[in-house]
Amino acid sequence: MKKWMFMLTLVASVLFLAACGNDTKDSTKEDQAVATTADETTPSLKVLENEKVGKYLADSKEMALYYFKKDEAGKSNCSGECLENWPPFLGQDFNVPEGFDKKDFGTIKREDTGAEQVTFKGVPLYYFVNDQQVGDVNGEGVKDVWYIVNKETVLP
Numbered sequence: 001m002k003k004w005m006f007m008l009t010l011v012a013s014v015l016f017l018a019a020c021g022n023d024t025k026d027s028t029k030e031d032q033a034v035a036t037t038a039d040e041t042t043p044s045l046k047v048l049e050n051e052k053v054g055k056y057l058a059d060s061k062e063m064a065l066y067y068f069k070k071d072e073a074g075k076s077n078c079s080g081e082c083l084e085n086w087p088p089f090l091g092q093d094f095n096v097p098e099g100f101d102k103k104d105f106g107t108i109k110r111e112d113t114g115a116e117q118v119t120f121k122g123v124p125l126y127y128f129v130n131d132q133q134v135g136d137v138n139g140e141g142v143k144d145v146w147y148i149v150n151k152e153t154v155l156p
Contacts, residue, residue: 044095047150053137057100057120057149062134065089065125067153069145073122079112086139086146088117089125099151120149 043060050056057065068086070077078086088110096102107116108124117124128139128146140148147153 042093042095043091045097045100047097047099048135050135050137053140053148053150055150056137057097057151058134059089059091059127060094063127064131064137064139065120065149066128066139066146067120067123067125067149069147071123074108074119076108076110076117076124078124078126083112085129086126087129088115089127090115091118092116094118120153125149 045060045065046058046062047055048058048062048064059065066086068076068078076088078088092107094105096105104121106119106122108119109115110117119125126146128136128142130136130138137148139146
């Protein structure tokens with residue numbers, strides 16, 4: 001009877017440990033699936049290329065991003081009518097393309113709207129209202145103060 005009880009306890013222990021081991025594997029697989037899904041759903045900035053400007057930074061919908069030469073690090077000087085033509089690039093969580101450093105991106109709180117505007121190397125980023133489709137870079141060089149963003153961009 002003692003041998004039978006010992007064998008039963010041994011088999012129960014093995015089954016218990018095996019079940020615990022499977023929970024850990026399943027949990028790890030679930031964690032990886034959640035991480036992959038979260039990463040895939042996080043918007044990503046992209047690098048596109050155009051004959052006129054070469055390689056440039058675009059949002060997840062492939063619309064060009066610009067900076068305003070009159071802005072200062074941490075402060076937007078584009079407001080009112082300016083914002084009608086140059087809407088701010090707003091966001092908080094996104095992936096950056098190869099060749100860019102995530103640490104170069106941040107946000108500022110706009111004084112006029114309180115919205116979180118994305119910055120690159122401290123300078124706020126914008127769209128151009130006349131860029132209607134992917135590949136448009138109509139804002140490049142406008143009034144000699146609006147420029148496309150790329151990894152070689154030297155900011156004011």
